[in-house]
Amino acid sequence: KFLTDPGYDTASGTAGQFSSNIEGDELHQLLDEAWEGGVTYVGEGTVGPVYQFDFGRTIGWSNANNPSSLTTRIEVVVNRALNRIWTAYPK
Numbered sequence: 001k002f003l004t005d006p007g008y009d010t011a012s013g014t015a016g017q018f019s020s021n022i023e024g025d026e027l028h029q030l031l032d033e034a035w036e037g038g039v040t041y042v043g044e045g046t047v048g049p050v051y052q053f054d055f056g057r058t059i060g061w062s063n064a065n066n067p068s069s070l071t072t073r074i075e076v077v078v079n080r081a082l083n084r085i086w087t088a089y090p091k
Contacts, residue, residue, distance in 0.1 A: 017061050030074065030088075034055070039052065050078075052073055052075050052076070071090045
């Protein structure tokens, strides 16, 4: 269902970044909460559908290089071929 060993580190300095207390099990719990809370379909990505969810509380930054970009939303990309979450990040 989920990616292996998710964490808060990102490859791009401008990508969304989770708060440092969100890794592993905490990220899995966030994804469960988003899915159970009713994610919103926002379009198609390269590998499949893209969804968003607003937690109503800060989960990280939409831009890791911008400390004022705190966000409450997550974007989740599902790989249609694998029927699995491909990636998820603060949006």
